Amino acid sequence: MDFSNEPPHSKALIVQSQAPFNAEPPVSALVEFQVTPEDIVYCRNHGPVREFVEDEYAITFNGAVEKETKFSVPDLKKFPKATVTAVLQCAGNRRQEMGAIKPVHGVNWLDGVLANCTWGGVRLRDVLEHIGVQTNSNNPMHVCFASYATPCQDDTYYGASVPLEKAMSLEDDVLLAYEMNDEPLSAEHGGPVRVIVPGYLGARWVKWLDNVNVSTQESPNFYQQRDYRILPPHVETKEQAKDYWPKCPSMAALPLNSVVATVYRLSPSTLFVKGYAVPGDAGNVETVEVTADQGATWVPAQITYQEGKWSWTLWEAEVESPAETGRVFCRATDSSGNVQKREGEWNMRGVAYSAWSSRTW
Numbered sequence: 001m002d003f004s005n006e007p008p009h010s011k012a013l014i015v016q017s018q019a020p021f022n023a024e025p026p027v028s029a030l031v032e033f034q035v036t037p038e039d040i041v042y043c044r045n046h047g048p049v050r051e052f053v054e055d056e057y058a059i060t061f062n063g064a065v066e067k068e069t070k071f072s073v074p075d076l077k078k079f080p081k082a083t084v085t086a087v088l089q090c091a092g093n094r095r096q097e098m099g100a101i102k103p104v105h106g107v108n109w110l111d112g113v114l115a116n117c118t119w120g121g122v123r124l125r126d127v128l129e130h131i132g133v134q135t136n137s138n139n140p141m142h143v144c145f146a147s148y149a150t151p152c153q154d155d156t157y158y159g160a161s162v163p164l165e166k167a168m169s170l171e172d173d174v175l176l177a178y179e180m181n182d183e184p185l186s187a188e189h190g191g192p193v194r195v196i197v198p199g200y201l202g203a204r205w206v207k208w209l210d211n212v213n214v215s216t217q218e219s220p221n222f223y224q225q226r227d228y229r230i231l232p233p234h235v236e237t238k239e240q241a242k243d244y245w246p247k248c249p250s251m252a253a254l255p256l257n258s259v260v261a262t263v264y265r266l267s268p269s270t271l272f273v274k275g276y277a278v279p280g281d282a283g284n285v286e287t288v289e290v291t292a293d294q295g296a297t298w299v300p301a302q303i304t305y306q307e308g309k310w311s312w313t314l315w316e317a318e319v320e321s322p323a324e325t326g327r328v329f330c331r332a333t334d335s336s337g338n339v340q341k342r343e344g345e346w347n348m349r350g351v352a353y354s355a356w357s358s359r360t361w
């Protein structure tokens with residue numbers, strides 16, 4: 001793979017690997033902004049970042065559609081513009097913490113592998129309704145996204161899929177985005193057009209999208225079939241994993257999660273704590289609590305930001321503790337009453353880690 005023609009990367013990120021370029025911001029910087037500015041949006045690539053000339057760029061819609069159609073960016077822009085503020089999060093966020101339990105396979109991510117951005121584009125539903133989908137009521141259908149133009153480490157192209165039901169839902173705001181934070185979508189983040197799947201892990205948000213295929217099957221791509229699945233904890237090697245990939249479902253939503261981003265002393269008796277939370281698939285984050293005494297007493301945090309159904313949640317709290325040093329933990333509760341658990345179950349790929357997060361003071 002050729003990494004020599006990449007656009008310049010942000011200097012504000014902690015680089016986890018240079019080629020492919022994988023980098024995340026320090027979590028303390030991330031929580032300073034409700035909507036994440038581009039220079040601190042993490043970058044996750046399975047191959048080189050490519051810059052496209054818009055005139056040479058088009059997306060083909062095929063498979064179970066009434067008429068195979070090719071849309072340029074100006075064609076797409078004829079559909080009504082939709083915007084959504086949604087958090088993009090990599091399944092490997094917090095992998096380094098899971099790796100401390102037992103080694104895992106994957107980029108050694110800290111806890112800044114998410115970005116809350118405002119995405120502008122067209123609703124996938126509007127485009128599919130315009131083209132016409134041939135639904136087969138006996139089988140649940142899938143919308144497979146692909147970027148054939150970008151080679152990857154494990155497959156000849158990057159691909160992912162979502163259930164057709166998710167794509168067509170009136171509430172789920174699945175977009176083909178050409179803007180991020182009111183600016184044209186940069187090459188680094190998948191411009192000219194990427195997929196936005198609010199509520200799903202980042203791996204499904206295909207960048208440099210060039211094919212949309214409506215199918216009775218999930219995407220056959222490596223990253224849908226042989227990765228981004230939670231393997232049982234006894235599977236410890238790639239060899240053992242071979243039998244289990246087909247048996248484990250592909251991931252969709254990530255778990256309810258929250259992270260302590262900063263903690264410092266406000267006064268001899270009080271600590272100031274600040275962080276983020278993200279919902280799972282059972283309703284939005286309703287409360288976040290913090291403890292400075294290992295869970296003996298919990299203090300409710302104040303929610304300082306939450307926007308609609310798909311954003312992250314920012315929170316801050318003041319906790320009493322005269323101790324000179326110690327550790328603050330946080331936990332989130334969602335609107336269905338699910339509470340984030342103290343422990344996280346280990347899996348070989350180190351995905352979906354959501355144990356209580358903590359920071360020392």
Ligand SMILES: Nc1nc2c(c(=O)[nH]1)N[C@H]1C(S)=C(S)[C@@H](COP(=O)(O)O)O[C@H]1N2
Nearest residue numbers: 042043044045046090147158189202203207
């Ligand atoms: N074409 C393509 N799309 C992709 C990827 C990729 O490597 N190639 N990585 C995926 C993963 S795993 C994540 S977490 C997000 C990262 O998006 P970002 O780099 O804009 O943060 O893009 C997804 N879409």
Ligand SMILES: [Mo]
Nearest residue numbers: 090091202203
């Ligand atoms: Mo990811």
